[in-house]
Amino acid sequence: MIINGVTIDETFAEAFPMKATRVIITAQTAQWAYNSAKSMTGFATSVIGCGCEADIERILDPSETPDGRPGVSALIFAMGGKSLMKQLETRAGQSVLTSPTSALFSGIDGGKRIPLGKNLRYFGDGFQTSKLIDDKRYWRIPVMDGEFLVEETTGQVNAIGGGNLLVLAKSEVDALNACEKAVEEMRKIPNVILPFPGGVVRSGSKVGSKYKALGASTNDAFCPTLKGITKTELSPEIESVMEIVIDGLTEEDIKKAMRVGIETFCSIGAYNGVKRISAGNYGGKLGPHHFHLREIME
Amino acid sequence: MSALTFKLKIKTDQRVDMSPLVCQLLKDKEFNDIAAITLQSGKARLRVDELFHISGSDTDNIVIENSFEKLDFIGKGLEEGSITVKGNAGAYLGLEMKSGTLDVEGNVGIFAACEMKKGLLTINGDAGDFLGGALIGNKQGMKGGTVVVKGNAGERVGDHMRRGMILIEGNAGDYCGSRMTAGTIAVMGTTGRYLGYAMRRGTLLLWNQPTLSATFNDCGSHTLAFLPLLFNSFKKLNSKFADATQAFNRVQRYGGDVAEMGRGEVLVKI
Numbered sequence: 001m002i003i004n005g006v007t008i009d010e011t012f013a014e015a016f017p018m019k020a021t022r023v024i025i026t027a028q029t030a031q032w033a034y035n036s037a038k039s040m041t042g043f044a045t046s047v048i049g050c051g052c053e054a055d056i057e058r059i060l061d062p063s064e065t066p067d068g069r070p071g072v073s074a075l076i077f078a079m080g081g082k083s084l085m086k087q088l089e090t091r092a093g094q095s096v097l098t099s100p101t102s103a104l105f106s107g108i109d110g111g112k113r114i115p116l117g118k119n120l121r122y123f124g125d126g127f128q129t130s131k132l133i134d135d136k137r138y139w140r141i142p143v144m145d146g147e148f149l150v151e152e153t154t155g156q157v158n159a160i161g162g163g164n165l166l167v168l169a170k171s172e173v174d175a176l177n178a179c180e181k182a183v184e185e186m187r188k189i190p191n192v193i194l195p196f197p198g199g200v201v202r203s204g205s206k207v208g209s210k211y212k213a214l215g216a217s218t219n220d221a222f223c224p225t226l227k228g229i230t231k232t233e234l235s236p237e238i239e240s241v242m243e244i245v246i247d248g249l250t251e252e253d254i255k256k257a258m259r260v261g262i263e264t265f266c267s268i269g270a271y272n273g274v275k276r277i278s279a280g281n282y283g284g285k286l287g288p289h290h291f292h293l294r295e296i297m298e
Numbered sequence: 299m300s301a302l303t304f305k306l307k308i309k310t311d312q313r314v315d316m317s318p319l320v321c322q323l324l325k326d327k328e329f330n331d332i333a334a335i336t337l338q339s340g341k342a343r344l345r346v347d348e349l350f351h352i353s354g355s356d357t358d359n360i361v362i363e364n365s366f367e368k369l370d371f372i373g374k375g376l377e378e379g380s381i382t383v384k385g386n387a388g389a390y391l392g393l394e395m396k397s398g399t400l401d402v403e404g405n406v407g408i409f410a411a412c413e414m415k416k417g418l419l420t421i422n423g424d425a426g427d428f429l430g431g432a433l434i435g436n437k438q439g440m441k442g443g444t445v446v447v448k449g450n451a452g453e454r455v456g457d458h459m460r461r462g463m464i465l466i467e468g469n470a471g472d473y474c475g476s477r478m479t480a481g482t483i484a485v486m487g488t489t490g491r492y493l494g495y496a497m498r499r500g501t502l503l504l505w506n507q508p509t510l511s512a513t514f515n516d517c518g519s520h521t522l523a524f525l526p527l528l529f530n531s532f533k534k535l536n537s538k539f540a541d542a543t544q545a546f547n548r549v550q551r552y553g554g555d556v557a558e559m560g561r562g563e564v565l566v567k568i
Contacts, residue, residue, distance in 0.1 A: 067526050103523050129499060129561065131482070131524050132442075132461060134531045140524055149523040 001294050005270025006277060008262065008293050013164045014281035015289035018047075019084045020077045020159035020249060021114065022057065022107030025096055030059065030070035036099035037072035040091045044076070045196045046245075048216065052078040052087040053161060053247050055193035066105045067149070073107050075193045077161050077247045084156060085114050092150070093120050100145050106136075108155030117141075117150030160289050163246035163254035165261045166204065166222065166278040172240040174273025176200070179242045182264040189260060191253040192246055201243040207282055219280070238275060251289060259296050301382075302332075302357050304350035306364035312340030313388060314349065316362075317371040321379030321398065324357040367407055373400040376417065389426070392419045395443065405449065409433070414462065416443045420536070424449035427471070430464045430483075431457035440464070440481065446537045453490065456483045459500065467538045475502045478562060482528070486538060497555050497562035503528075504566045505544075514554030519568055521548050 001008040025040065027033040037056050044054035054076040065071035076091070078084035096104045097120060106116060121128045121139040128141045130152070137152040167182070169175035183199035186192070194200075209217035220226050221233040222241045234241070244261055248254035268274045279293055304319065315338040324332055333347035346352065354361075358379035362372065365385035373381045373392045383391075386404035395414045405423035411430040425447045430440035431454055439458035450468035457473070459481040469487035476495040484503040493508045529545035538544060549565040 066530075067523055068530075127561070129501075129563075130480075131501070131528065133524070133527050138524055138527065140522075146520055147523060149527075 001297065003266040003297075004268075006266045006268075006274050008266075008297060009276060009278040010292075010294055011279050012281055012284070012290045012292040013162070013258070013279035014284060014287040015160045015162040015164075015254065015291065016079075016287040017289070018053075018077045018079060018159045018161040018247065019081050019156050020075055020247070021084060021088060021111070021154045021156050022073055022075050023088075023092070023116065023154055024060065024065055024071050024073050024105040024107045025099075026060075026065045026067050026069040026071035026103045026105070027099065028069065028101040030072075032099065032101055033070050033072045034059070036096050036102045037074050039099065040095035041074050041076070041195075042095070044087075044091075045201075047077070047079050047083075047161070051083055052076055052091075053193070053195040054087075054091070055195045057190070057193060058187075066151075067103055069103070075191075075247070075249070077159055077193070077195075081112070081114065081156055088154070089115060089119055092116060093123070097123065097141070097143070097148050097150070103149040105151045106154035108157060111155030111157040113153040114156045116152060116154040118152050120150055121152075157249060159247065159249045160251060160254055161247040162287060163248060163258060163289075163291055164204075164280045165244045165246075165258060165265075165293075166241055166280060167244075167265055167274060168222075168234065168238045168241050168276035168278060170237060170239060170273035170275060175240040175242045177272075178265050178268050178274045179244060181268060182244060182261040185260045185264045186244065186246070186257045189253065189257045191250065192248040192257045194244055194246060196245055199244055201245055204241070204243045204280055207286070222278075233278070235275075243280065251291075254289075254291060255296050258291055258293070262293065262297055299356040300354040301359040301361045302352070302354045303361040303363060304346070304352060306350055306362070306366070306369075306385075308349070309366050310339050310344075310349070310368060312342070313368045313370050314339045314344070315371050316369050316388075317374035317393075319346070319360065319362075320373060320376045320381070321358055321360060322377040324360070327357070329355070365402075365404075367405070370407070372402075373398075373419075376400060386423070391421075392417075392445075395419065408452070411440055411443070411445045411464070413438065414440045414443045414445070418444050418446070418535075420446045420448075422448045424468070425451040425455075425466075427452035427454050428457055429455045430459055430462070431455075438479070444535070446535055446539070448537065450487065451485075455485075456481065456500075459483070465532070465535070465537060465539045475500065475562070478502075484539065486544070494555055494562055494564055496558045498559040499561040501562070502564045503549075504564065507550075507566055508564065510552055510564065511555070513557040514552040514564060515556060517551040517553045517563075519548065520551050522551075522565070523547075525549070525565075 041054035060071040117139040124141040204219040205216040336343040370388035380399040383402040389407035391410040408426035432439035453471035472490035478497040478500040525547040532539040552564040
């Protein structure tokens, strides 16, 4: 399949089941809600080293938030329920509780209820109080700027992590430019996050390593500087490859984001340096979710 | 299907226990079975059709017409459906109510919403003493649900209250929120003496400055984040509390009763 001179490989992105939740952070101003959310979702690019994958989903209008203040919604993904709970509590405690004027709410009504403020409340040292409003329990924790309001629980749902797109470009500049534009469009899709810095990864990995201690190592087949000395996936004109990783609440959400990404890459076209679009997989043996690029574009 | 209506024929001298006439107990009962139910009135047991003209058949929607202040225990333990009372109601209205809605056109007697667990109870007139309280000797009053009083409430509102909301558009009597363990009582009018007497936790939300005892301490003026959520939850009610112009989030906070646990609060609109 070739669109606007860009070849779409007959391959698929291989993704994994994860557990996820959404939280809503509000504050007196949009900037302070953003500061808190940015901190809470920081250092959360990959479950391998960070314990979870998280990012800001979108900026919320005051009319969309529970307390009518400016807010931000964030999605957090982890490999299991326990690790999600641990990451959520740690991050809420260190990044939202600490952030001036912030309040923290559940962004998912259904699902399995997991603690959000349920344990954070003990920071109140006995001065914390709860309010049950419309069948939802909120904790009011006295803090130095007033009170930190946090919903007791949030909803944990099944989700998918590891959807991805590889853009193979004529130059590093072309690859980065294409990714920036694709990320901008993909971030408009609800229920998905692109957890890496700026939404883009330059160090895609393969399973295994020559070093026994490592479970993953550089994806040499896609490293342009190794074209002549390894079993490469790259044709001679490819000088740079970058990846966009997508985590989403459902398969449909990831498909939508991938389609938007591919469409953006193709609209940039081969003339502007985007030569091929591919995807990362492990031969279909590890992840149950397979996103075939050509099927997505049909 | 029209509402199952009980229209009172005679005003009895003795009080009447209305507790058998709740939706879940009448469900699937034939007209004759309902007519044959007996209600305790003083020493006598009276058939329902002796006391009421019965019409309609929708047991999920009960209407009591010509009601007066000697009809006690209306909506006791209500688990589903709705009961509408046209007129006044006696004591123990909505006692241990578990769900559904209960709406009274007029005034109600003592111990309304006593030990209520869930549901919505609306009193369009005044309420007697111990609204949302505990039965004498019991340690836990109202445990959930919402009570709206459009008139005034008597003394000891929310005595031993454990959870839920009592919203009073008018005034509340003495000892409002006494021995409260948790929950919220909001009063748009005035409150009497000994407000929050021996309260342990919970919130008394007031529109007017009360007279506070020495065991409540001023904690200063604050903008509280939970108040917009609380007022937002009132929007579905048929009450002045649903009026957005009545909402506020800036309050003077008083902590107490420090003669007790001291984790309660009186929040006064500023």
